[in-house]
Amino acid sequence: MRTIIALDSLKSNKDKITSLVERTCGLVAGYKLGWPNLIGTSPPKIVEAIKRPCPEKLLVVDLKLADIYYTMKTILDEFPDSIDAVIAHAFVGRRNALEELKHYLDMRDIRLVLVASMSHPGSKDVIDPCKDKILGTTRQIKPWGVVAPATRPENIRIMRRELGPGIKILSPGIGAQGAEPGDALRAGADYEIIGRMITTSPDPVQVLNKIIARHKSILNEY
């Protein structure tokens, strides 16, 4: 199972989140929470809405952290240990930022995922030209995974080549942002992060089954 469902569009509606998680738990690799799910509620409540019906699957908290360590830690202190991974931006660099964050998350047995590339056209302005510096920082921090977009599969191939087979690659950008399910897996990603295509569908299970069939056929090509 290679799909991580991005829950953003369900906002902080606990009932909708739990209902979707109950129906899809057996069909996914995990779930991704973002700030839109957390506003107006508390992190433990939303985490519980996912972890109670589906405790074994990966829960990635996508805060796109991009601040000094003090602020990142202050935010993460509010989250329970049951979360599995946290997303931060590689570009903030190491000292007084990612180095301390990695250590803090290691102590709590939570995995770090770094944004090494993004899915939107604006990435071409700064992120793409600074790819080497971002990759250098990523290599030094040794996170569990990186985020790289399905919309530009060449970036996934670069990550895989530069960061080696051990790192997990999580790919957003599928559906609403233009890539097709399977595009990222074919380029070497481990997980495809899919949001609105599933969360706004009247039949999310049917959508997921189609995605799974597509994933299977692509993985069989190799």
Place this chain on the structure above:
Amino acid sequence: MRTIIALDSLKSNKDKITSLVERTCGLVAGYKLGWPNLIGTSPPKIVEAIKRPCPEKLLVVDLKLADIYYTMKTILDEFPDSIDAVIAHAFVGRRNALEELKHYLDMRDIRLVLVASMSHPGSKDVIDPCKDKILGTTRQIKPWGVVAPATRPENIRIMRRELGPGIKILSPGIGAQGAEPGDALRAGADYEIIGRMITTSPDPVQVLNKIIARHKSILNEY
């Protein structure tokens, strides 16, 4: 008045926030809210805790937004129109990110502040080497202001020279992070963002009065 108080250390404690704001409203340029203040509560409640006792001063919401436009908009839709400015990262670039964000904020009459440089040593890994690209993006987006650190005043001078006199420069990094009050003003900043030095003091008004005296003596040098 050139001080913007960063409220992060008060977390989402509305009473503590309101009490500090009531005591300091006449002595500051404004206040800065961050994610640590917003977790476990709702944006309108925290905004009201500041805007009711002190409606005329600048309220800067420091979300360090660093995502695609869809996610940034989903987050900001939860904030009332009474906020005055929002901080986002310049490095996410223009298309499907800052261009749309600027337009959205213009429609709501909220000012955009871009992070163009940061205060911690990790900035040397990616942000500083990519300064030209970040400045280029900033110039094209034409935000109301930028964030540049008091800990490295040469960066403030670069911003002022490259972005012109019209742009506001907001400077964090004073106190807990090592710079002294006045360091950023001397280098050309418009506002100094000061947090724990004020918020964790037993006598925040006394601390502020000392900061104001320092600011006055520096502004009189020119």
